[in-house]
Amino acid sequence: MHDRASGLPRSSTTSERGLTRTRTQVVIVGAGPAGLLLGQLLLRAGIDAVILERRSAEYVLGRIRAGVLEQGTVDVLHQAGVGARLSREGLVHEGVEIGFRGRRHRIALKELAGKSVMVYGQTEITRDLMDIRAAGNGKTVYQADEVALLDWQNASPRVSYRKDGVTHEIDCDFIAGCDGFHGVCRASVPSDRYQAFERIYPFGWLGLLADAPPPWNELIYANSERGFALASLRSPTRVRCYVQCSLEDRVDQWSDARFWEEFRQRIGEGAIGDLARAASIEKSIAPLRSFVVEPLRFGRLFLAGDAAHIVPPTGAKGLNLAVSDVFYLYEALRDHYRERDERPLDHYSTRCLRRIWKAERFSWWMTRQLHQFPGDAFSKRMQETELEYLFESRAAQTSMAENYVGLPL
Ligand code: FAD
Ligand code: PHB
Numbered sequence: 118m119h120d121r122a123s124g125l126p127r128s129s130t131t132s133e134r135g136l137t138r139t140r141t142q143v144v145i146v147g148a149g150p151a152g153l154l155l156g157q158l159l160l161r162a163g164i165d166a167v168i169l170e171r172r173s174a175e176y177v178l179g180r181i182r183a184g185v186l187e188q189g190t191v192d193v194l195h196q197a198g199v200g201a202r203l204s205r206e207g208l209v210h211e212g213v214e215i216g217f218r219g220r221r222h223r224i225a226l227k228e229l230a231g232k233s234v235m236v237y238g239q240t241e242i243t244r245d246l247m248d249i250r251a252a253g254n255g256k257t258v259y260q261a262d263e264v265a266l267l268d269w270q271n272a273s274p275r276v277s278y279r280k281d282g283v284t285h286e287i288d289c290d291f292i293a294g295c296d297g298f299h300g301v302c303r304a305s306v307p308s309d310r311y312q313a314f315e316r317i318y319p320f321g322w323l324g325l326l327a328d329a330p331p332p333w334n335e336l337i338y339a340n341s342e343r344g345f346a347l348a349s350l351r352s353p354t355r356v357r358c359y360v361q362c363s364l365e366d367r368v369d370q371w372s373d374a375r376f377w378e379e380f381r382q383r384i385g386e387g388a389i390g391d392l393a394r395a396a397s398i399e400k401s402i403a404p405l406r407s408f409v410v411e412p413l414r415f416g417r418l419f420l421a422g423d424a425a426h427i428v429p430p431t432g433a434k435g436l437n438l439a440v441s442d443v444f445y446l447y448e449a450l451r452d453h454y455r456e457r458d459e460r461p462l463d464h465y466s467t468r469c470l471r472r473i474w475k476a477e478r479f480s481w482w483m484t485r486q487l488h489q490f491p492g493d494a495f496s497k498r499m500q501e502t503e504l505e506y507l508f509e510s511r512a513a514q515t516s517m518a519e520n521y522v523g524l525p526l
Contacts, residue, residue, distance in 0.1 A: 135283065135284070136283075136284050136285070136286060137283060137284075137285045137286070138285075138286050138287075138288065139167070139285065139286070139287045139288070140287065140288045140289070141165045141166060141167045141256075141287055141288075141289050142159075142164050142165045142166060142289060142290050142291070142454070143155075143159060143164060143165070143166040143167075143289060143290065143291045143292070143293055143450065144166070144167055144169065144274075144276040144287050144289045144291075144292050144293070145166055145167070145168045145169070145292075145293045145295055146168075146169050146264055146266075146276070146292065146293065146294055146295060146296040146300065146301065146302050147168075147169075147170060147294070147295035147296035147297060147300055147302075147422075147424070148168050148169075148170035148172075148174075148177055148247075148257055148259070149177065149243070149295065149296075149297055149422065149423070149439075150239060150242055150243055150246065150422070150436055150439055150440070151295035151421050151422030151423070151424075151439040151440075151442065151443050152168050152170070152293070152295035152296070152422075153168070153243060153246035153247065153250060153257075154193070154194075154197060154246060154439075154440060154443050155293055155295060155421065155443045155446060155447060156168050156246075156250060156255055156257070157197045157198065157199065157246055157249060157250060157253075157255070158196070158197050158443070158444070158447035159447060159450065159451075160250070160253050160255050161197065161198060162447070162450075162451045162454075162455075164450060164451070164454055166255070166256075166293075167256045167257075167258065167287055167289075168250075168255070168256070168257040168258070169258050169261040169264050169276065169278055170257060170258065170259050170260075170261060171260070171261060171262070171264065171296075172259065172260065173259050173260055174247060174257075174259050177243060177259075178240055178243055178244060178247075180239075180240070181238075181239075181240060181324065181326055181357070181399050181401065182239045182240075182435075182436070183238070183239040183430075183433065183435060183436035184236055184237070184238055184239070184349050184350070184351060184357055184433070185210075185234050185235070185236060185336070185349075185433035185437075186207070186234060186235045186236075186237055186242075186436070186437065187232075187234060187437045187522060187523030188232045188233065188234070188235070188522065188523060189437070189440075189441065189523050189525065189526045190436070190437045190440045190441075190523070191203065191207070191235050192526075193440050193441075193443075193444050193526070194242065194245075194440075197246075197249075198249060199242070199245040199246055199249055202241070202245055203235070203237055203241075203242075203245070206237065206241070206352070207235040207236065207237035208235065208236040208237070208350070208352070208353070209233050209234075209235055209236075210226070210233055210234050210235070210236055210335055210336065211225070211226055211227035211228075211233045211335075212224060212225045212226050212227070212228075212335050213226065213335055213336045213337075213338065213521065214333075214335055214336065214337045214338070215337075215338050215339070215340070215487075215504070215507070215508075216337055216338070216339030216340065216341070216346075216383075216384060216385060216388075217339070217340050217504050217508075219385065221337065221385070221388075222507075222508045223335070224514050224517055224518055224521070225514070225518070226518045226521060226522050229511070229514055229515045229518035229519070230515065230518035230519045230521075230522045231522075232522040232523070233522065234433075234521065234522055234523075236336075236349070236350060236351070238351045239436055242436075258278065258280060258285075260280065261278040261279070261280055262278060262279045262280065263277075263278060263279045264276065264277070264278045264296075264301050265277045265278070265301070265305075266292060266301065266302060266305040266418065267286075269292055269305065269415065269416050269417050269418040270415070270416040270417070271416065271417070272417070273288065274288075274289055274290075274291070274292050274416075274417045274418070275287060275288050275289065276289065276292060290417065291417050291418075291419065291450065292417060292418045292419070293419050293421060293446060294418055294419065294420040294421065294424045294425075295421050295422050295424060295439075295443070296424050297422070297423040297424055298406075298408070298423045298424065298427055300424050302418060302420060302424055303410060303420055303424050303425070305418075306415050306418070310415055311410050311411060311412065311415070312410070312411050313408065313409070313410050314407075314408065314409045314410075314411070315406065315407065315408045315409075316406070316407040316408075316481070317404070317405075317406050318404075318405035318406065318407075318429060318484060318488070319364065319490065319491060320344070320361050320362065320363060320364060320405065320488060320489075321361075321362050321363070321364050321366070321402050321403055321404045321405060322345075322347075322359045322360070322361060322362065322402070322403050322405065322430060323359065323360050323361075323362040323366065323368070323371055323376070323400065323401075323402050324357065324358070324359045324399075324400065324401055324402075324403065325357070325358050325359075325373070325376050325380075325397045325399070325400050326351070326355065326356070326357050326397065326398050326399040326400075327355070327356050327358075327373075327392070327395035327396060327397050327398060328354060328355055328395070328396075328398060329354070329355070329356055329391070329392055329395035330353060330354055330356075331348070331350040331353070331355075331356045332388060332389065332390030332391070332392065333348050333350075333388050336348060336349050336350075337384060337388060338431070338483070338487055339383050339384050339385070339487075340486065340487045340488070340489075340500075340504065341382070341383040341384075342489070343379070343382055343383050343489075344360060344361035344362075344383060344488065344489045345359075345360070345361035345383070345431075345487050345488040345489065346358070346359065346360045346361070346379075346380055346383035346384045347359040347431075348380075348384050348388055356392065356395070358376075358380055358384075358392075359430075360376065360379050360380055360383060361488050361489065362402060364404060366402060367402070368400050368401060368402055371400065373395075373396060373397050374393075376397070376400070377389070377392055377393040377395075378393070380392075381393065403430065405429040405430070405431075405484065406427045406429065407427065407428060407429060407477055407480065407481055408426055408427040409425070409426045409470070409473055409474065409477060410425050410426065411466070411470060412466035412467075412470075413425050413442070413465060413466040413469055413470065414462070414465055414466045419446055419462075419465060421439065421442035421443050421446050421469075422438070422439030422442055422443065423435065423439060425442065425469070425473070426438060426473050426477070428476055428477055428480035428481075429480050429481070429483075429484040430480075431480055431483040431484040431487060431488075432476065432479045432480035432482075432483045432484075432520070432521070433521070434476040434479065434480050437476070437523055438472070438473060438476050441469070441472055441526050442469050442473075444526060445461075445465055445468050445469055446465060448461055449461035449462045449464075449465050450462070472524065472526075475520070475524055476520075476524075479520040479521075485500070486500055486503050486504055486507075
C-alpha cells in the first residue's frame with residue numbers, strides 16, 4: 118500500500134551492507150503509556166507506525182506509577198479499544214479526602230463537578246496496550262539502543278537505532294517523541310529552539326506497594342506537621358501509599374516498619390487499620406518537579422507526555438496529560454493523512470499547552486497546600502488559611518473538584 122502524502126510505500130524493508138533500512142509513516146520513540154496509546158490509535162486509523170523502546174517490556178511493566186484516571190482518559194482508552202478490562206476492574210471514586218490537623222474533609226467530586234475518577238494502575242493500562250498491540254501485529258522494538266533522530270527538521274526524517282549489534286534506520290514522515298523526561302527526543306533539539314519552565318521541589322515521595330485490603334474507601338491526601346502522606350490503592354486487595362521524604366533519603370533506609378510508623382503518624386490512627394503488618398512488594402523514591410517546554414513541535418518532531426512536561430504527582434495529572442497530548446496528536450496525524458489538512462498539526466502545540474498549563478497550575482497548587490516546605494512563617498500561615506478556606510467554601514471545593522476530575526479535552 119502507498120502513502121498518499123509521500124507517494125512512497127508505507128512500509129518496506131531493504132538491507133544493504135549490514136544496515137537495515139525500513140520505511141514507516143510514524144516512528145514513535147518510547148513505549149510508555151503515551152507511545153503505546155499513540156501506536157494503538159494510529160493502528161486503528163490505518164496509519165503505519167513503529168515503536169522504539171530502550172528497555173525490555175518486563176522493565177516497562179515493572180515501573181509502578183500512576184493510579185488515578187480522569188473520565189476523559191477513560192473515554193480515550195475506550196476509543197482506542199482498550200476499555201474492556203478497565204470497565205470490569207477499574208474502581209470508580211466519587212470523592213477524595215484531605216487530612217489536616219487530625220480531621221478528614223471530604224471533597225465530593227461527583228456532586229460538585231458532575232464527574233468521578235477511576236482508580237486503575239498505569240501498569241495495567243500499559244499491559245492492556247501491549248497485549249492489544251501484539252494481537253494487532255503492531256511493530257514494537259524493545260531494547261532498541263542508541264536511538265538517534267536524523268533530519269527531523271526537514272520533510273524526510275529518519276530514526277536510527279542498534280539492536281543485537283545491527284544498525285537499523287527507519288525513514289518516516291513524522292517522529293513522535295514519547296520517551297519521557299530523560300529521553301532522546303527533546304535532547305536532540307538545540308536548546309535555543311525552545312523555552313523550558315521549571316520548578317524543582319525540595320523533597321521527594323517515597324512510595325510503597327503492598328498486598329492488603331485498603332482500610333480507606335477513598336484516597337486520603339494528608340497535610341501533617343511531619344510532612345505529606347497519601348493513602349491510595351490499586352485494587353480491593355492492594356494499597357499504594359506515599360510519604361513526603363528528604364531528597365537525600367535512600368530506599369534502603371526505609372524498612373517497612375519505619376514506613377508504616379511514619380505513615381500512621383501522618384495519615385492518622387483511624388486510617389491505618391492492620392497495614393503495619395503488610396509486607397511491601399515495591400518501594401521507590403520519586404523527586405517532585407514542575408516542567409514545561411514550549412513549543413511541542415520542531416519540524417517533523419512532536420513531543421508528547423513526560424517528554425514535554427512534568428507535573429508533581431500530587432494532582433494525579435501526569436498520565437492524564439500524556440493521554441490528552443496523544444489524543445490531540447492522533448487527531449492531527451489522522452487529518453493529515455485522511456484530509457491532507459495540515460492545520461491540526463500546526464495547532465498541536467498551542468492546543469496541548471492550553472491544557473498543560475492548567476494541569477501544571479493545579480498540580481503546583483495541590484503540592485503547595487499539602488507538603489511541609491522549608492520556609493518562612495508567612496508562607497505557613499498562607500497554607501493553613503488556604504486549607505481552612507477550602508474546607509469552608511463550596512466554591513473553593515468546586516474549583517478543586519473540577520480540576521481533580523479533569524478539565525475537558
Ligand atoms: P514514560 O512513562 O516515562 O515512558 C517513556 C518511555 O520512553 C519509557 O518506557 C522509557 O524507557 C522510554 N525511553 C526513554 N528514553 C528512550 C530512548 N532514548 N530510546 C527509546 N526509548 C526511550 N500521573 C497520573 O495521571 N495520575 C497519577 O496518579 C500519577 N501518579 C504518579 C505517581 C508517581 C510516584 C510518579 C513518579 C508519577 C505519577 N504520575 C501520575 C505520572 C505518570 O506516571 C507519567 O506522567 C506517565 O508515565 C507519562 O507517560 P509517558 O509515556 O509520557 O512517559
Ligand atoms: C497513586 O495511586 O499512585 C497516586 C494516586 C494519586 C496521586 C498520585 C499517585 O495524586
